[in-house]
Every structure is written in structure tokens, then in C-alpha cells.
Amino acid sequence: MSTQPDLLYTEEEEALRAAVRDLLADHCDAAGVLARAESDEPHDRETWKALTDGMGLAGLLVPEALGGQGATHREAAVVLEELGRAVAPVPYLTSAVTATEALLACGADDLLTELATGRRIGALAVALHLAPGGAWKTVRAENGTLRGELTGIADAAVADVLLVPADDGGLYAVAADAVTVTPQVSLDLTRPVATVTLHGASGRRLGEAEPAVRRALRGAAGLLASEQLGVADWALTETVRYLKERKQFNRPVGGFQALKHRLAQLWLEVVNLRAAARNAADALTADAEADLAVAVAQAYAAPVAVRAAEEALQLHGGIGMTWEHPAHLYLKRAKADSIAYGTAGAHRQAVGELVALPTP
Structure with missing residues (x-):
């Protein structure tokens, strides 16, 4: 039961x-x-x-x-x-x-x-945008050495060991100093991505790549929703605080009904996001219908986090548009997270497939 x-x-x-x-x-x-x-x-x-x-x-x-x-x-x-x-x-x-x-x-x-x-810091050498059910790029395995190029690898620049999937079906551990890491331009500067190039790098085969990568991507996607919750919660909390302090026509801006309605709607969305993120974390812990819980959380998390960050930037007025204010960091993180480990659209499609519900 x-x-x-x-x-x-x-x-x-x-x-x-x-x-x-x-x-x-x-x-x-x-x-x-x-x-x-x-x-x-x-x-x-x-x-x-x-x-x-x-x-x-x-x-x-x-x-x-x-x-x-x-x-x-x-x-x-x-x-x-x-x-x-x-x-x-x-x-x-x-x-x-x-x-x-x-x-x-x-x-x-x-x-x-x-x-x-x-x-020691590890990084899975799979592009950050890849959803749990997607197909990842591999490198060539030739006589114990690895050759190829992988792009969009998050935090590769700071990793000590890279976990690299190869075309022979194996997952290899490769020392970071044995590869070339080239930074890529990233919207979110707090989580940089890079291109990893292997020129005959030696690697240690750890096991089969298929189950390992799928487990890793599922866990990452599920817990990413909690990070997105943190971004959205900061945006809501800081915006409410600012609107209580900022005055216009000798009264707090937060007292205007139109802004109250926007914040109330955002609060409801953040509460729902919290439930979805918590459910995903709990399902991963119990390993019970985790695929569905993760897909539901990610289908909902990205739009809410992005909207919360956009509202924060806009409702902070002129100060929110400056580089000195941190609002832009949260918007960039929310936008980058919205395509990390699969877009909301990809996860909505996954939900439809998991519950046998036809999607457009």
C-alpha cells in the first residue's frame, strides 16, 4: 500500500x-x-x-x-x-x-x-541543455584513448575529473589536465560552460554510460527545480521588500492595487513551484515514479523562475536595470536554467508520454 x-x-x-x-x-x-x-x-x-x-x-x-x-x-x-x-x-x-x-x-x-x-570536483561531459530522455554526444574510444569534442559542458573549467561517454558504450573518467577546455560565451556567468576537446586522452572505464548518464540527468533535472525555486523565492521576497520601502505620491508603491495583484499571482506560482520541486526531490529519494515527478517539476519550474526574475527586475524600476543591482544575475540564471537539462516544452512532452496523454 x-x-x-x-x-x-x-x-x-x-x-x-x-x-x-x-x-x-x-x-x-x-x-x-x-x-x-x-x-x-x-x-x-x-x-x-x-x-x-x-x-x-x-x-x-x-x-x-x-x-x-x-x-x-x-x-x-x-x-x-x-x-x-x-x-x-x-x-x-x-x-x-x-x-x-x-x-x-x-x-x-x-x-x-x-x-x-x-x-576534487567532477563534471559529467554531457551538454547542459540535454534532457534526461535525450541522446548525448559521445567521443571515439580507440585502443584505450579518447578523441573528440564535446560542447556546452557546465563547470568544466573548474573540474578535476571529467566523466566522458564514449562510442563503445562506456563512461570514462578523464583527468582534466589531459584535455583542452575552451570557455564558451554563456548568458549565466555564474555557471560557465566550455568546450572539452580530447586529443588521445587516456581514460579509465567506469561502467556503462547509458544507465549512468540517464540517472545523472534525471537527478540533476529534478533537483534543478529546487534551485529554480530559490531564484524565484529571492525575486519575490526582494521585490515585496523593495515595494514596501519605495514611495511614490507619498505612499509605499506596494500599496497600489495593480502591483498587489501581480505579486499575489506570483506568490501563488512560487507556492506551486515549491510543491512541484519538493515532490520531485521526495520522489527521487523514494525512487517512486521519479520520472514523472521530475518531468512535472521541470515543466512548471522554468516559466515561474523566469517570470519571477522578470517581475523583480521590472518592479525595482530604474535601479533594477543597472549592472550594480543583482537582479540581472537572477534573470540570467533563470533563463539559463530554463534550458538546462531540457526545456519546459520537452518535459511537458515527457509528461504526456509517461501518462499516455497525447500531446499536440
Whole structure:
């Protein structure tokens, strides 16, 4: 007999949220993120070290026997909510979720232990835009060496090990210093992408690429909804705060009925997004109808996150249009996330297929 999922946050999850939010307030303020986004080194290694060495968050999904925390996707989702609220330029989604999920499918215990410490960063060499059900590009495997080029690889510039799918059906671990990483122009400067070129790089075969990549993409897509929730929640909270303070005609702008209606509608959408994201995290934890839960969450998350960020930028008025205000970082993250791990349209089609509902 199946039980209904409990989507409310537990006391432990709320405690985790508070700890992560406090840490990000100390290490990842808006001014610092803005400065890094305009520099040649967008990744915040100090914050990453605090999250991993100080709190052990890189190993949340890794079993305790392998040096991890043995936690679930629900806890990882809480962390991603807070990282989304701060648009933190750290490779948590790509290393602690995507790469870790792929390694869990392969049973690569030694690499899992290394990623769990956070001292090594992993990246799955599959384009960031690829949906869980999509076909990924591979490289050629020839006599133990790998040759080819892969584009749109998120956080490749900061990775120590790349998990590369090859045309022989295997997933290979390749040291980052054995490949050429060329930065690509990315809308979201807090999560840069790059082209990875392999010129006869040696790799260690970990296992079959098919189940590993599909598990990794499903987990990443499901937990990305929590990051999008964090972006949307920040946009709503900061906009409400600003409109309470900003005055026009000697009264708070937030008191105007038209703006109240817009914010009320946005609040409803964010609440619904929270339910969808929590359901996806819970389904991944229980591995019960996770494909459907992830597809539903991603079909809903992207439009809400983008609209929330757009409303924040517009309702902040002139200050919201400046580079000095962080609103543009949230809009760029929301827009980039809207095509990461599949577009909303692709996930809506997946929902139709999963429930045998014809789609246009």
C-alpha cells in the first residue's frame, strides 16, 4: 500500500537551510558574486571550500561508508534552494549531484570518496541543455584513448575529473589536465560552460554510460527545480521588500492595487513551484515514479523562475536595470536554467508520454 509523500520540511531540513543560508550570507554576498561574474574566475573557491570542508555538503548523496553523509535528495534540494537564492557560483549541481549520480550508477567508490570531500570536483561531459530522455554526444574510444569534442559542458573549467561517454558504450573518467577546455560565451556567468576537446586522452572505464548518464540527468533535472525555486523565492521576497520601502505620491508603491495583484499571482506560482520541486526531490529519494515527478517539476519550474526574475527586475524600476543591482544575475540564471537539462516544452512532452496523454 503506497503512502502519500510528506512535502513539508523536517526540523533537520530547516536546520540545514539555516546553516547554509548563514554561511552564504558570510561568504557569498551579492557584491562578491557581481564582482566574480565580471572577472576571469567566476567560480567562488572559498565558498565551495566552506560548503564542503566546513559542512560536508559535497557528499550528501554519497553513502557514509564511502566518506559521504548518506543523506537523501531532499537534503540536497534544500541546499540547492539556498544556492539558488544566492546565485552562488559554485559547482554543487554539476559535481555533488550530476557527477555523483553518474558515479553511484557505476559503483566507482574511489571517485565517489574523492568527490564527497569536495577537494576534487567532477563534471559529467554531457551538454547542459540535454534532457534526461535525450541522446548525448559521445567521443571515439580507440585502443584505450579518447578523441573528440564535446560542447556546452557546465563547470568544466573548474573540474578535476571529467566523466566522458564514449562510442563503445562506456563512461570514462578523464583527468582534466589531459584535455583542452575552451570557455564558451554563456548568458549565466555564474555557471560557465566550455568546450572539452580530447586529443588521445587516456581514460579509465567506469561502467556503462547509458544507465549512468540517464540517472545523472534525471537527478540533476529534478533537483534543478529546487534551485529554480530559490531564484524565484529571492525575486519575490526582494521585490515585496523593495515595494514596501519605495514611495511614490507619498505612499509605499506596494500599496497600489495593480502591483498587489501581480505579486499575489506570483506568490501563488512560487507556492506551486515549491510543491512541484519538493515532490520531485521526495520522489527521487523514494525512487517512486521519479520520472514523472521530475518531468512535472521541470515543466512548471522554468516559466515561474523566469517570470519571477522578470517581475523583480521590472518592479525595482530604474535601479533594477543597472549592472550594480543583482537582479540581472537572477534573470540570467533563470533563463539559463530554463534550458538546462531540457526545456519546459520537452518535459511537458515527457509528461504526456509517461501518462499516455497525447500531446499536440
